[in-house]
Amino acid sequence: MSFDFGYIIDALPLLLTGLKMTLFISVISIALSLVIGMSGAVVRTLKIPVLSQVIGVYVDVIRNTPLLVHVFFLYFGLPAFGVKLSAVAVGIIALSLWGGAFAAENFRGGTDAVPHALIESGQSLGLSTWQIVRHIIVPLGFRISFPAFSNTAVSVIKNSAYMTSIGVAELTFAAMDRIAYDFKTYEMLITIAVIYLLLVWGTSYLFGRIERKLDYKKAKKGRGLNGSIIEKFKLSPRRVD
Amino acid sequence: MEVLSKNLNFLLDGLINTILLSLSCLGIALLLGMIVGVLQTANSKVVVRIMKGYAELFRGLPIVITLFLVFFLLPEMGIQVNSYISAMIALSLWSSANISVAVRGAIQSIPPTQTEAGLAIGLSSAQTMRYVILPQAIRRMLPSVIGLMSNLIQSTSLSVLIGNLDFLKSVQLVIERVELMEGLSIATQMYTLVLAVYFLICYPLSLLAKRMERVYR
Secondary structure: OOHHHHHHHHHHHHHHHHHHHHHHHHHHHHHHHHHHHHHHHHHHHHOOOHHHHHHHHHHHHHOOHHHHHHHHHHHHHHHOOOOOOHHHHHHHHHHHHHHHHHHHHHHHHHHOOOOOOHHHHHHOOOOOHHHHHHHHHHHHHHHHHHHHHHHHHHHHHHHHHHHHHHOOHHHHHHHHHOOOOOHOOHHHHHHHHHHHHHHHHHHHHHHHHHHHHHOOHHOOOOOOHHHHHHHHHOOOOOOOO | OHHHHHHHHHHHHHHHHHHHHHHHHHHHHHHHHHHHHHHOOOOOOHHHHHHHHHHHHHOOOOOHHHHHHHHHHHHHHHOOOOHHHHHHHHHHHHHHHHHHHEEEEEEEEOOOHHHHHHHHHHOOHHHHHHHHHHHHHHHHEEEEEEEHHHHHHHHHHHHHHHHOHHHHHHHHHHHHHHHHHHHHOOOHHHHHHHEEEEEHHHHHHHHHHHHHHHHHH
């Protein structure tokens, strides 16, 4: 079993188009899950009636059912209602909904940890609820819970490989398609494994840099943010898949 | 409903397959994860490096890729595996890597004075680990390990991609059969059923994990 490098170099352009699709889906989905997650977290922290229960159910359902089934449901189940989505659209929607549910939990850890005194002082200054959300809860909550969210974001990138099952032409699909052509299974799989590892480790490193930028480390020592916030929100950086 | 009663046995077979796969992965992953996690706190730098590399590797790879690697590459190396066995191997690798990190975190959260006390009363370092550190660490790692269990059960659905006949696959076959024989599309109802079944299995687990988190903090 020798590694055929020439073959891989020939196949690189194809893999590159696959990688582009993976990145495209991942970036959009991460952005959308950020929005969904943050709004969900704020709604649940403020305990807005009805809406907060709805989000609770959404988060529980998504977190306790497999992503692959969401994908199949959206792709094969929705056409019965007359909603026919392209594979790429299904990929983005499924990943965003999945990432959004996990991000909502991540961010809630942060928004819940914003000291109530800060919110009350905002109120006593005469800020509207929206201003309190915009200037107090979101910025503080985001900084506190960014490390947890970064794990979710990396998982979104990894899980974009699920979309190969409905034929989105992303990295895994491109590779498997090529394998069906010339049976260079060994070279191809090792190559995409390396690409995924570089991608995942690279993004983890990038998020690590952003975490430092956000002063999380300083905040922990009580210099940046109020140290008690971090104390209250004991971080358990574990990746979810 | 009629479809359901007609295919009940077939669907149940799939569900049993899923449960068996989950349980076997769980057993292997717990054992392997525990060993790797403990070794990550070992004194030898080389061992720690290797074990951390193992964890980083299988946490970094998408599960789909690990699955394909095992399923397609083991036969090329002369080891014959069917889809069930390769799903078992791949999911155990991934899950044990995640569990090992939880184990390491829990062990390192135990104050070092505990280790010193164990050594001071004359226990060997293995005995200290076994009788002093691990009993305390296991309680601390329980919530996250239960969370990972639920992730593992959900991830067994991925074995469909390499052709394992699990619950999701049996549902897909039923959908196809009904569509061919009767020209009816029951995809929406059937996938809702799958969602419901997974939810019923995983939701109690996540509730348990949440409760434990509250108890042990």
